[in-house]
Amino acid sequence: MFDTTARPRIFSIPPGADFPAELVRGIISRTAPQPPEALAKVRILVNTRRMARRLTSLFADGQPRLLPRISLLTDLRALVPTADLPPTQEPLRRRLDLARLVTALINANPDIAPRAAVFDLADSLTSLLDEMQGEGVEMSAITSLETGDQSGHWERSLQFLEIVRAYLEESGDSSPGPEAIRRLAVNALGEHWTQTPPNDPIIIAGSTGSRGTTLQLMKLVASLPQGALVLPGFDTDCPDAIWDRLGDEKSSEDHPQFRFANLLKTLNARHTDVDPWQPSATSLRNALISLSLRPAPVTSQWLSDGPALGDLGPPTADMTLIEAAQPRDEAVAIAVAIRDGIERGKSVALITPDRTLGRRVAAALQRWNIVPDDSSGRPLALTAPGRFLRQIGDMMTGSPRSDTLIALLKHPLARTDDRGPHLRATREFELFLRRNSILSPSRADLAAFTDRRPEWLEWIGWIRDLMGRVSEPQEPNLGLILARLVAMAEWISAGPNHPSSGALWDETAGRDTRDALSVLLSAADSAPQVNTAEGIRLIGRVLSAENTRDIEGGRPDVMIWGTLEARVQGADLVILGGLNEGTWPERPAPDPWLSQKMRRQVGLLLPDRQIGLSAHDYQQSVCAREVILSRAKRDAEAQTVPSRWLNRLTNLLAGLPAQTGPDALNAMKERGQRFLDIANMLDIGDSIPPARRPAPAPPANLRPKSLSITDIQRLIRDPYAIYARYVLGLKQLNALRPEPGPAMRGDVFHSIMERFVREYGTNSGKFDVDQFLHIADEVLDALVPWPSTRAHWRGHLTLIADHVVGTEAWRRATAIPVGLEVKGKISIADSDFDIRGKADRIDRLQDGRLVIYDYKTGSPPTADAVRHFDRQLLIEAVMAEMGAFTNIPPAEVARVVHVGLGRTPKRNDIELIETDKGDYRTVTIAAELRDLLRQYDSGTRGYVSRRAMEKMRFEGDYDHLARFGEWDETQTAVPEQFR
Secondary structure (H helix, E strand, C coil), X not given: CCCCCCCCCEEEECCCCCHHHHHHHHHHHHHCCCCCHHHHCCEEEECCHHHHHHHHHHHHCCCCCCCCEEEECCCCHHHCCCCCCCCCCCHHHHHHHHHHHXXXXXXXXXXXXXXHHHHXXXXXXXXXXXXXXXXXXXXXXHHCCCCCCCCCHHHHHHHHHHHHHHHHHHHCCCCCCHHHHHHHHHHHHHHHHHXXXXXXXXXXXXXXXXXXXXXHHHHHHHCCCCEEEEEECCCCCCCHHHHHHHHHCHHHCCCCCHHHHHHHHHCCCCHXXXXXXXXXXXXXXXXXXXXXXXXXXXXXXXXXXXXHHCCCHHHHCCEEEEEECCHHHHHHHHHHHHHHHHHCCCCEEEECCCHHHHHHHHHHHHHHCCCEEEXXXXXXXXXXXXXXXXXXXXXXXXXXXXXXXXXXXXXXXXXXXXXHHHHHHHHHHHHHHHHCCCCCCCHHHHHHHHHHCHHHHHHHHHHHHHHHHHCCCCCCCXXXXXXXXXXXXXXXXXXXXXXXXXXXXXXXXXHHHHHHHHHHHHHHHHCCCCCHHHHHHHHHHHHHHCEECCCCCCEEEEEEECHHHHCCCCCCEEEECCCECEECCECCCCCCCCCHHHHHHHCCCCCHHHHHHHHHHHHHHHCCCEEEEEEECECCCCECCECHHHHHHHHHHHCCHHHCHHHHHHHHHHHHHHHHHHHHXXXXXCCCCCCCCCCEECCHHHCCCEEXXXXXXXXXXXXXXXXXXXXXXXXXXXXXXXXXXXXXXHHHHHHHHHHHHHHCCCXXXXXXXXXXXXXXXXXXXXXXXXXXHHHHHHHHHHHHHHHHHHHHHHHHCCEEEEEEEEEEEEECXXXXXXXXXXXXXXXXXXXXXXXXXXXXXXXXXXXXXXXXXXXXXHHHHXXXXXXXXXXXXXXXXXXXXXXXXXXXXXXXXXXXXXXXXEECCHHHHHHHHHHHHHHHHCCCCCCCCCCCCCCCCCCCCCCCCCCCCCCCCCCCCCCEECC
């Protein structure tokens, strides 16, 4: 197949070419003159199974022929069948073995690391061990390093690195890892080929030789009589001086061609010894990209070598640049570009290392029922079975809360055998929990629900059983935790009295999840002792690390690839998405054990290696025939920085005006802006006029005839809220997960003050701060289920305790309380309205007059606000003078007082008299109240939304219903009469 040569046989396929297709064409053309069986004798070694499948498909396409033998570089046993290679240890078992040793170290030295970091440390040590075995680095080379570390960090690191030594001594050669097996296989292969070199062609295709074991194998194959290397994305436009620099300087690891320079140096070859695999025309795009990627120290060559590129219009004619404002806009614009490519009959591939961007684009494509073929699939933890298991696991680690319980019951995999009745019961139960603000349902709560809804008695019995099962004590054993989790998931999915597992494992994601858990269960005996929370976290990590891919339903002409998959594929239109620093290239993972200098000393891989591989992926992809470059200018946190390679390309173009570089760059951006404009238009839809400011005016017979004192205040500020609550009958639901917000704090502080005032003077006329705080503790314990919130509010009350006790003593010197949390009701004269309410506190002065108090956990309202808007106390004064409050005879009200309970206590006393600042007399307030209610009782005045909000940023309970935002407070509202 190959001519005899004295030098290593190295071929290249240029960037931008469809590597598998070019490889197949070259092999077929070279074996065409030979007998048919010659093709079957060819062995091709590739990096990935996807590459192997693509090659098989390409060879099978066309006329009938025998197929070559295609295998993976990671599976070399077939090449050395006589070698006595030990079985490979399961990677998960290795991680758990190391986790067990890390746990023992932390238990012996609790200060060395938190126990919660056990599995993170074990994963990091596993990666280091795999890398050591892949690069042939002995443990002694690391532990003998001289660092001169004065901080003690290296000493602590050595304690963990000793775990690797202990693990290797414990396991010996009985079950080495995959990298160690590969190195043993390559060594055995070298010995075998030295004695009996194969005469049939062996080709390593698509590898850059970035790993030590792979580099060793490539060196062996290149020395065979019919061995050959076919390099992907080899840059023939890179000049001699750059190749010499790449071979001599370690600082060039981040260059896309560095791996090839290192390979050629290992093979004692030069870049001029690399022959083209297939004849191909010179690409102007390749020359442009090659120049833009020159090493940073020699970018001055842009000015000297740039003019040789000629007119930059043709090389960039099929290039587009999308610069979106934010990630969502980028995803939608990419989806539009994909749709455009489909309409033009193109096969389209999105290449991105950002899996979130890939999922966003797939979601945006659903608008047109386009399902892409996503090469990486989805993490099992994000699939329906994965989320279901994680939700159950969360409930196993603590008492079931209302929100977690309802979320689990609503999951599509819950009670799949009787889904309809189950959802109806869940809805009613959720409403019950919300109405009663139940944080964590108890058996008494379940019984109260069945008292109201006896038809769901059997269903509630199942809920009671479920809550009992998740609350059972656990053994500190991963296998038992996992088995219990799976059993519970199957039971919840099927429902009671169903022996099956429901639909939990039915789909592809379910089967893949079950397989991943089976592997974990088989290795669970190697795990350290864990509590339930640690075991559930480990299960979640395993599910997050494994992906599932549904091979059915995706379009063959729309692909989403990671950078690894892009190396072995071809498409008419290539989109490079997420071209920002930190995404492409990704930031190197931090190494907690070895610095870059230490890695270089012992021969481990440097962090810049991954950047160099990403640069090579970029160079291969950006040289495609038609390419779109895409990025978002901002992410969720801050402005983004363009990828270094995109930045180089745009700077190069902008700096060559004589070659029309700036014009070419502007044309690229204009083509990208077209996709952004279309994406923006998608969300506009039909032109719909914005809603007007609502002011519904229902007939008088539909309007409310009874309002609370708080409702009167709401009627003044936001009349639409009264309309929505009483005319439409809409009431805001309580949160499913109650939060300790201002409303709850107000209720709790009111309860404390009520009990404090009620008990004041009952202990021989004495009351001190300790008694006040004792009352506060009892109320907080009874009403606040969050320990941190109790502690925070208790601290607040401690700060104001002296003030509260002191001012109470001052009040008792002139008045006595005659009503605490006392209810009242009055009817408005000349109308059928009545007003009801409850006063926090009413005191009677020595002269018989009354004082009405209201407690405020925030700042008390000003006198002007009380006069015009916050009329609660003024209305209570009117009611008190009419004898509306239970067991309190009518009497004149002297003043009303707002008592602030903030961290800086304040009070606002208002005498009910007429002054130059306002008329606060109860007769005036009563007249204004009657006038207000008559206006709304007439049936002509509309309930205006947000009539007089205290602050513009105030959020009302019904603003969404009023479509606030389509209008603002400057718009005049016109009453809308009902027909």
